[in-house]
Amino acid sequence: MRISTSSFYEQNTLAMGLQQQNLFNVQQRLSAGTKFLTAGDDPVGAARVLGVAQTLAESAQYATSRERATLSLKREETALDSTTVILQNIKTLTVQAGNGTLSDADRVSLATAIQSNLDQLVGVANSDDGNGQFLFAGYKSASPPFAAQAGGGVQYVGDQGQRLMQVDVARQLSTSDDGRTVFQSVQGGAGYVTSGAAANTGTAVFGAVSVVDATAANYSKDFTISFAAGNYTVSTNDTPPVVAASGAFTAGSPIAFGGLQISMTGTPANGDTFNVTTAKNAGTDVFATIGELVTALRTPLTGGGAAAQAKLQNALSTANVKVTNAHDNVLTVLSSVGSRMNEVDALDDGGASRVLMDKSYMSSIEDLDPASAISEFYQRQTSLQATQMTFAKLASISLFNYL
Known part of the structure; x- marks a missing residue:
């Protein structure tokens, strides 16, 4: 078959161009470290990689949410730890106030100390997270949940909303507790409260x-x-x-x-x-309980005789039981916070394992085997050089060389 000179040049140029393109493709894959550069190179593999990449992005978002949840729970834990210390101090002062040898002035001093603890407790109850969001306000986190009343006492002005955070595919976790649950509630197993009229x-x-x-x-x-x-x-x-x-x-x-x-x-x-x-019907507001205790201690006993002393002892007993119930309730909430923190840690471990498996799977799909890629590179480079040398040799042949 007769091949024209133009056809010869065209075919060889196309062949060398294709080999150069293949060589360049191998160079790009070596540089990128991936088996394919576009979805067209491997449509199925590209689709799988896209799906795994989306899963990894979601896992990263869940990990961020768990980090924020842990931070919120740690702040609440710190506030609840302070609360338990304050309530324990008040219980200790209440026991001291029951000493029959104390004078009215001594009891006033104890009342002042308890009032100071009460002020601290209100401050802890109005703790924020450092960004202006109050820990125990429920959904109304932009303003302090406990407000002092003009006639005395403290009122809860938050709500009982639970701030939930999506910390895993099928898990929403409460990252806070409302103030009414923490400071104005008792556990179902709390004991009876006795009080005198x-x-x-x-x-x-x-x-x-x-x-x-x-x-x-x-x-x-x-x-x-x-x-x-x-x-x-x-x-x-x-x-x-x-x-x-x-x-x-x-x-x-x-x-x-x-x-x-x-x-x-x-x-x-x-x-x-x-x-x-029952504890739930005896008044569960710890602030009101402490306020009543302060009032009882500031009431003079001088001239009141045994009846006044009995009324004080009964008031101290009532306050002690109520504060104990409140203390137990805070400890229960604190235990719940600890359980949630443990759950977040467990979800973190599980999430890290899933991320590792997803990355391993993605690597098996798209990561290039350097050894085989380098071998392919040298093969294509040698083939291209051979083609170029052959073309140059054939292109130089002429009948004039044989005359």
Whole structure:
């Protein structure tokens, strides 16, 4: 077959151009360290890489969310640690205030110390995260959750919203607790709270309430113990009330009712009443409890006799139980924070393992084998050089060389 000179040059130019293009492609893949440069080189592989890259991007976002969640939980943990220390200090001061040798001035000094702790507690309850977001405000995190009232006391002005953060594919984690849950709640297992009526004039002082039969008919109800003519009557706070127990009062002897038991010393006056109430109905606001304790300690006993002393002892006992319940509640919330932090750590470990597997899979799809690529490079380079030399040799042939 006759091949024209132009066809010869065209075919060889095209062949060398194709070999140069293939060589350049290998050079680019070596430089980039990847098996393919465009989706057209390997459509299936490119699609797989794109999917894995999206998964890795999501994993990175979850890791960032977990980091932020851990930071928020650590800040709450710090605030709750401070809260437990303050409440423990108040409990210690309350016990000291029960010393019968203290004077009115001594009790005022203790009241001042407790008030200082109360102010600190309000400050902790209004802690923020350093960016103007208050830890215990719920969704209303732009303003302090606890506000002092003009007539005294502290009011919660936040809400009970839970700020959730997506920390994994199928897990939303609460990164905060609202102030009402932390500072104005008690646990379901909190004990009964006993308190004396403000109008009591006798010298009766109550002891601790103990549970003797949790299956009793009236157990878990609220009760009122009233005294008249040396007798006591225990009634439920139902409507209408139900008499749970009655009898002659003997100082120091237990009074049993509704699966509970309580002892009293001293002599109650006619008309004196005492409330034995479940913790959730006895007032769960720790700020109000501490405020009432401060008021009781600042009330002089001089001239009040044994009745005033009994009223103070009862007030201290009530406050001690309520503060203890509040302290236990904060410890429970603190335990919950610790559990959530442990969960975030576990999710971090799992996330890191998934990222490692995804990166390994992506590497198997797109990463270039340097040894085979270099070998291919030298093969194509040699082939191109051979083609060029052959073309140059053939192009120089002429009949004039044989004349």
